[in-house]
Amino acid sequence: MFRIRKIAIDTYPENTAFLLRSGNGYGVEQFKALRKIEVTADRSAILATLAITDDPGIVGQGEIGLGEQAFRRLGQPEGSLVSIAQAKPPVSxxxxxxxxxxxxxxxxxxxxxxxxxxxxxxxxxxxxxxxxxxxxxMTTQETLSLTKAMADVGNRLHWHSPLVVDKHCIGGIPGNRTSMIIVPIVAAHGLIMPKTSSRAITSPSGTADTMEVLANVDLSVERLRSIVASENAVLAWGGRVNLSPADDVLISVERPLRIDTFEQMVASILSKKIAAGSTHLVIDIPVGPTAKVRSQSEAVRLRKLFEYVAGKIGLMIDVVITDGSQPIGRGIGPVLEARDVMAVLRNDADAPGDLRERALMLAGRVLDFDPAVEGGRGYARALDLLASGKALAAMERLIEAQGRQAIVFNAGPFKHEVLASADGAVAAIDCHLMARIARLAGAPMDKGAGIDLLRKVGEQVRRGEPLYRIHAQSETGLGFARELAAGDPGYRIAP
Structure with missing residues (x-):
């Protein structure tokens, strides 16, 4: 038997256990055999990867150290007695x-x-x-099976309403932070919209990453329910409420491998929506030469896959194919995207027009689910709620309910401007490359890292004028981003 010692080491997503090499009755060869162990307490058990230490300052004789994830998942107080045994490989x-x-x-x-x-x-x-x-x-049937299996593992939220709406973009377009505008519009209208989002997979920021600049997104199930009851909506990180938890584990591996196939995308998105209790969903599929979806034919194939799986699991879906030819808004990265979102909600004169219009269009599609809204009047209703300030008021209430962010995040202090190499008009912006540059600068882990776009497609520029500004929290991050931008700035200038 061993006594638990909590080790303040983050080993997400894995469970990790630490044992002292000598003095525990095991030989070195036995340690090698016990590469993965089962840790068992009175009423709980976990599997953990075993790490061996020679430092008694980390863990002593008769103790087993548990990293932050393992300690939380086992759910036993420090000092409790546990036993260990060699874990059998999963039959699956x-x-x-x-x-x-x-x-x-x-x-x-x-x-x-x-x-x-x-x-x-x-x-x-x-x-x-x-x-x-x-x-x-992967077959279509396997995609359906994967969706159902992911939705069935973990919590499921249930709401006392026949109409629970949601919206999701498949991603790939930097700055496309429409959900943070749509949610307060829909909440102000009175529909229930419990928006839970994953962290960014391959992008410089996800909805949860950007909302975290303004408010707490790490909400318990009880608090999430309470906020929705009072505000009609929430903008939260889905991982905390254990919705489709397998998806979060898969994402943690997909991110470094940059895997994001249509089949895995559909299973990931729809399993989360079903687990969140959604009944009606708008899906945004941006199409562009450097987006995730590059052609209209690919978009149609993905739309049909969404519609097939959604129909089989009882989810009403409206798939919208949109323009993905360039980044949306001006900011790429959590702080800069949050700035753009709030500018739109405040109806600022210099708010990004493309972000505003896309958010209104998609919010209109969501509001069209409401039987009380006359057919095709969703956009007009969304526009009224935004222009009147009711959407901004709903957002401020939501921020207060979730817990206003105590830290004031600013754009990274280390900056570099990428300049135009010729006179002309911006003919194209590479979405994929912009995302890579922003991620190398440190986004989304560094909230202030990212890119401020100073020119968009169609705008005139003279040689030597800035196209965009890179922000980073460190000189190292800025150096990585500058190096990639120097090789290819991601902008094409036409004479």
Whole structure:
């Protein structure tokens, strides 16, 4: 038996346990055999990756150290007694091996894999193998099975309303932070919109990352319910409320591998919406030469996949194909995107027009779900709620209800302007490259890192004038971003 010692080391998403190499009755070879262990307390158990230390300052004889994730998930107080045993490999790994070989998996096999991933029985390497195998080949039925399995693991929210709306963009367009404008518009109208979002996967910021600049997004289920009851809506991080928890584990591996296939995208998005209790959903699919979806034919294929899976799981869906030819708004990165969002909600004269119009159009589509709104009048209703200041008031109430951010985040102090190499008009902006530059600068982990766009497509520019400004929290981050921008600034100037 060992006594628990909490180790202040963040090992997300893995559970990690620490043991002293000597003095615990195990030999070195036994430690190697116990690469993954099962830690068992009176009423709970977890699987954890074992790390061996020679430093008694970290963990002593008769103690087992648990990293932050493992300690929280085991749910036992420090000093409690636990036992350890060698963990058996998950039986579902055999199905992953078959998938690598090109087999089609059954509903039960996919369900078993997702259950084991959600309970942290898989290592990142094993999760990566599953993701890569699915990226190579996945049927529509497997996508449906994956969606159902992910929705069935973890919490499900239920609301006392036949109409619970949501909106989601598939991503790929920097600065496209329309959800933070749509949610207060819809809340001001009176519909229920419990918006939960993941952290950014491959983008410089997600809705949760940007909202966190303004307010707390790490909300418990109880607090989330309370906020929705009082404000009709919420803008929260989905990982905290344990909605489709397997998705958050998968995302943590997808992010560094930059895997984001249509099938995994559909399963990820729709499983979260079903788990959040949504009944009606607007999906935004931007299409552009450097977006996630590059052609109209790809967009139609993705739309049909969304519609098929949504229909099978009982979700009413409206898929909107939009212009994804350039970034939306002026800011890329949490602080700069939050600035743009609040400018639109305040009806500032210099607020980004493209962000405002896209948000109004999508908010109108959401409001059109309301039977009380005359057909096609959703846009006009959204415009009235924004222009009157009611949407801004709803956003301010939401920020207060969630907990206004105590830290004032500002754009990163380390700056560099990328200049035009010729006279002419901006003919194109590479969305993918802009996102990469912003991420190298430190976004979204560094809230103030990102890009301030000073010119958009169609605008005139003279040689030597700035196209955009890179912000970073450190000289190192700025250096990485500058190096990539020097090789290709991401702007095409036409004479």
């Amino acid at each position: 790994l055999e199905a992953v091996r078959r998938k690598i070989g090109g087999d089609v998996l059954s509903d039960s096999e996919i369900s078993a894999i997702i259950s084991d991933i959600a309970t942290y029985r898989y290592s990142p390497m094993e999760i990566g193998a599953f993701l890569v195998a699915c990226a190579g080949f």
